[in-house]
Amino acid sequence: AQSVTQPDIHITVSEGASLELRCNYSYGATPYLFWYVQSPGQGLQLLLKYFSGDTLVQGIKGFEAEFKRSQSSFNLRKPSVHWSDAAEYFCAVGTPSSASKIIFGSGTRLSIRP
């Protein structure tokens, strides 16, 4: 079965600094990969997704993620964070055989230092 790990529980970065959130997955073939963001008191919103093709994926709000098969990783990046980016970020994985089920990571809470 597939699984996903987000090794960082909480990250703090300064406003304007670059950001990288880590995500590692476990699956024998190429999985479907997602990044969702959850603002306080809100539901989750999709930032970007990867199924196949170009390994660098662009998403909303200036985020991007790179699929690296050799490292089983799908890290989320942003060149310059804004205070409004403070939220919880979830990496998720699905597979062609898992129908509509996707597995979410435990999340990384991002705080922004003024």
Place this chain on the structure above:
Amino acid sequence: DAGVIQSPRHEVTEMGQEVTLRCKPISGHDYLFWYRQTMMRGLELLIYFNNNVPIDDSGMPEDRFSAKMPNASFSTLKIQPSEPRDSAVYFCASSFLAGVSDEQFFGPGTRLTVL
């Protein structure tokens, strides 16, 4: 579209009481999902429906939990009797296309507290 609508947004109840959570998916979406989010277990899929039919309920924790979708625009998640360990945020999500590749749109969640 107003997005996925959940009610109530907050629910406080006493142990042993019946709790019903409600969800209205986005119009035209054929898939509906119920998730539970806790600090200890993160975000867990409880059950999902396709065209009002339950497809996978393997995540439902026990018989105290039940979910129905009587029509395309309404679903309920019921807990009877409720226990303190059921305290969590419950999310409903919907998607349009079949399969795991489609984006799921989440509602704002219902925060349940069982005393």
